[in-house]
Amino acid sequence: MxxxxxxxxxxxxxxxxxxxxxxxxxxxxxxxxxxxxxxxxxxxxxxxxxxxxxxxxxxxxxxxxxxxxxxxxxxxxxxxxxxxxxxxxxxxxxxxxxxxxxSPRLTLSLITLHALLRTLGERLRTLPRTLYSGYVWLLFLLLGLPLWLGVLLLPGRRMRWRLARMAARGFAGLSGIALHVERAGKPGDETPGVIAANHASYIDGLALTAALPGPLCFVVKDELRTNPVLRPLLQRLGCEFVSRGDKRAVAADVERLKRRAAAGETLLFFPEGTFVAQPGLLPFRMGAFVTAAMGQLPLTPVTVNGSRAILPAEHWSPRRGRLLIVVGEPLRATSADWQGAVELRGRCREMIQTALEE
Structure with missing residues (x-):
């Protein structure tokens, strides 16, 4: 029927x-x-x-x-x-x-209205984040331009570093990012040498500048030397550009870094060399550990927590968050050779992995 x-x-x-x-x-x-x-x-x-x-x-x-x-x-x-x-x-x-x-026309109108309302709802839900993101980037420009000019004009490196640290702390505070530092020792007990930190976001450098006493010598990839905006800023702050391919250039870089560390400067490496959106640690390159082992320098593991959640790789919309910087006990290589550097890398990675909240 x-x-x-x-x-x-x-x-x-x-x-x-x-x-x-x-x-x-x-x-x-x-x-x-x-x-x-x-x-x-x-x-x-x-x-x-x-x-x-x-x-x-x-x-x-x-x-x-x-x-x-x-x-x-x-x-x-x-x-x-x-x-x-x-x-x-x-x-x-x-x-x-x-x-x-x-009627078909009414049905189509209702479907269209429903889609528009759903899109509007999604936009309204993401509006606070969009407004916050715009505010953060505006704040970055308002603080970044005076910092860039100040670093270029100030005569002494300590003064430039003090200005950079002040700007980094101000940026974190005004953007609502809570910055906390946990140290294995007392503040002020830091020993010059080598610092190895994990790398999870573009804001790691800013976080470490705000959290650690300076001046620090950031060891950065040589490709940044071609950036017309960053190159003068990094040079005036005393950063070191290092190669990552040519063995002879790498050897020369290590010798130069050893001399700077022997002169009492603190070298800061990101052993991973880059960062990705996925949580966890990437393989560690040997530069920091060879420098510390060959130069018989203390190496301090530093763990950056929270930066990946605030600004992940390939994203340009920051979120509010909490940054926790964990400064570990200084380590020393058991021998001033390649084997000592490899062993030092393993201990450093283990300490960072233990303190990493991902």
Whole structure:
């Protein structure tokens, strides 16, 4: 019967439910045909009802009690497409509105409105983060430009470093980033030598500048020498540019770094050399550990926590967060050779991994 009704022109195929239901007025059983149609013309709808009644008498040999023409997507089905007769009977008995047929134009308008409201809701949910991100970058420019000019103009490196540390601390405070430092020893007990820190974000340098006493000599990749904005800033702050491919250039870099450390400067390395969005540590390069081992210098492991959550790799929309800098106990190589450097790297990595909150 359902299939036959679905073949009537104007009735949607596969969208017909025939079920029995009790009549609350007479207390008897009645047969109902519930069929979906797009027809809105009353005359045409009346013709459809007559056609269904006639078809029912032919198939069932008896008249049906009621035809309920309803809009598309009213007849309930299972996930496999089968008619849910009990559920359709229940919604019919609750008082199905069989007269309302939504026009295609109205349906499209409602779908469009729903999509617009959903998009607006998503924009409103992300608005605070967007505003915060814009504020942080504006703050970065407002502090960065005076810092850049000040570093270029101030005569002494200690004065330049003091200005850089003041700007880094001010940036963290004004941007709502909580900065905490945990030290294995007392503040001021730091020994000049080598610092090896994990690298998780663009803001690691800023965090360490704000957290550690200076001046520090950041050891940075040679590619930054070609950056017209960063090169003069890094040079005036006393950073060292090192090669990462040519063995002879690397050897010369190590000797130069050893001389600076022997002169009482503190060298700061990021042994990973780069950073990614995924949490955890990348393999450590040997530069920091060869410098410390060959120069018989103390090496201090430093762990930066929280920077990846604030500004991950390949993202330019910072978030509020907490930075925790963990300064470990200084380590010394067991021997002033390659084996000593390898062993030192292993101990340093283990200490950073232990303090890392990722």
């Amino acid at each position: 359902e299939r036959a009704v679905g073949e009537i022109t104007g009735i949607r195929k596969g969208c017909v439910a025939v079920f029995g239901g009790g009549d609350p007025r007479s207390g008897t059983e009645r047969i109902v045909v519930m069929a979906e149609t797009k027809e809105r013309d009353p005359v045409r709808r009346a013709d459809l009802e007559r056609s269904i009644h006639a078809l029912a008498e032919t198939h069932l040999g008896a008249p049906i009690d009621q035809v309920a023409l309803c809009p598309p997507h009213t007849v309930l089905k299972t996930s496999s497409g089968k008619i849910r007769r009990a559920a359709n009977r229940e919604q019919f008995e609750r008082g199905l509105d069989t007269s309302r047929v939504r």
